[in-house]
Amino acid sequence: MIAWLNRLVDLVEDHLTDDLDVDRLASTLGTTEHHLRRMFSSLAGMPLSDYVRRRRMTVAAADVVSGSGDLLDIAVRHGYGSAEAFGRAFQAVHGVTPGRARRDGGPFRTQPRLRFRLTVEGALPMDVRLVTRPAFRLVGHAARVPLVHEGVNPAIREHVAALPPTEHHRLKALGDAEPHGLLAVSTDLDPDRRESTELTYLHGVAVTDGVDVPADLDVVPVDAGSWAVFRATGPYPATLQSVWAATATDWFPSNPWRLRPGPEVVAVLDRADDFSTATVELWLPVEPA
Template sequence: MISALNRLVDLVEEHLAEDPDVRALAASVGSTEYHLRRMFSSLAGMPLSEYVRRRRMTVAAAEVVRGEQDLLGIAVRHGYGSTEAFGRAFRAVHGAGPGDVRREGGPLRTQPQLRFRLTVEGSVPMDTRLVNHPAFRLIGHAARVPLVHQGVNPRIQEHIAALPPAEHQRLKALADTVPEGLLQVCDDVDPDGREGSELTYLHGVAVTRDTAVPVDLDAIEVPDGMWAVFRTSGPHPQALQTAWAATATDWFPSNPWRLRPGPSIVSTLDHAPDFTTATCELWLPVEPE
């Protein structure tokens, strides 16, 4: 995976004026575009599309400062059809227009070329198991919410708080398969993990395909397949967030599995009355590399 990500970085440099063909590269290294994009955004801390934009404007800024070519020529070489479109993209990265930078020499916010390296970590074992799960349903109350990388997602909080206490008990009574208990489900997530992009959040439970779905509940159909299940215990939500990050930095690079499209599921198995500590399971859909 590390070598595939570095090949992706090289591909970006070779084709800065156009979007990289991630699908073809993924196929050449025995992976998928979905997994490669998810791993890139997790490890780089930014979506691939944002990295491409920053690198493109970093290289363009050097040409603007040198002043050897008019701005339209620079814009066209970097994939923009007009100086106006180029100027908007340039300002979004550097905080100043290309004309200002040409006169003043800055300000510039450059993006260095990324290079992924394998470091020796993983000194703390991850409590993981692989589950081959038949097709099932996730049922509950769903909402479209923005993706928030850090801190509490207020839209999800509002969504859960709007449900009466009796509804939580009703949902628990409907559950008849694993993952157990009330579930936090994220589905239809942008593979690039762009901040603010929309996803489907469902607060609900897992049921078999034969279980009737009440008409007032939303449902997500989940096909059969393999799941990597990571158990965490300790301060909440820190222990869960640490494990989620470690799946990208430690587990996937060292195991012959890759993410496949599908929902990610968090099951809370036990928790303190004030929720300061909890035991959780993180379910991620996977397939063999």
């Protein structure tokens, strides 16, 4: 996987002034765009789209300062249809307009070219099991919420807190499939997992086709397939978020599996009364790499 990501970085440099066909690249590497984007985001600490924009603007800054052509020429040279669109992208990265940067010689926020290297990780074993499940449904109460990478997600907390205790009991009674218990489901995520982008969050349970789902509940159908199930115990939600990061840095690079499209599911197996600590299972949809 390290070689895939470095090849991706090389192609970004080759296509800074035009569109990068990530899907085609993924196919040539024997993987999928979904998996490639997710691994890049997790390991680089930024979405692929942000990295491309930052590198493009880093190179463009040299043209702006050198005065090689007017701003419209530079905008077109770097893949933008207008000086206004280029100016917005330039200011978003550097914090100044191209005109001011040309006049004052900066300041600039340079994005160095990335290079992924293999380091020795995985000193602590990961508690994971692989399961194959037939198609099932996730049912419950859904809401659109912003993505938060670290700490408690206030929108999710408010969504769950608004449900009366009787609703939690009703959902538990409906669930008849694994993953068992009340579930935290994330689906429709941005491919690059950019902070604050919207996702669909569902608080609910897993059910088989034999369950008659009440009309007032939202339903997320789930295809048959394999799942990697990671179990962890510790402070919540920090432990869960660190487990997700470890899947990208430790588990996927050393195992012949890749992510496939589908919801990410968290099952809370046990927790403190104040939810400060918990034992959780993170279910990720996977397929052979």
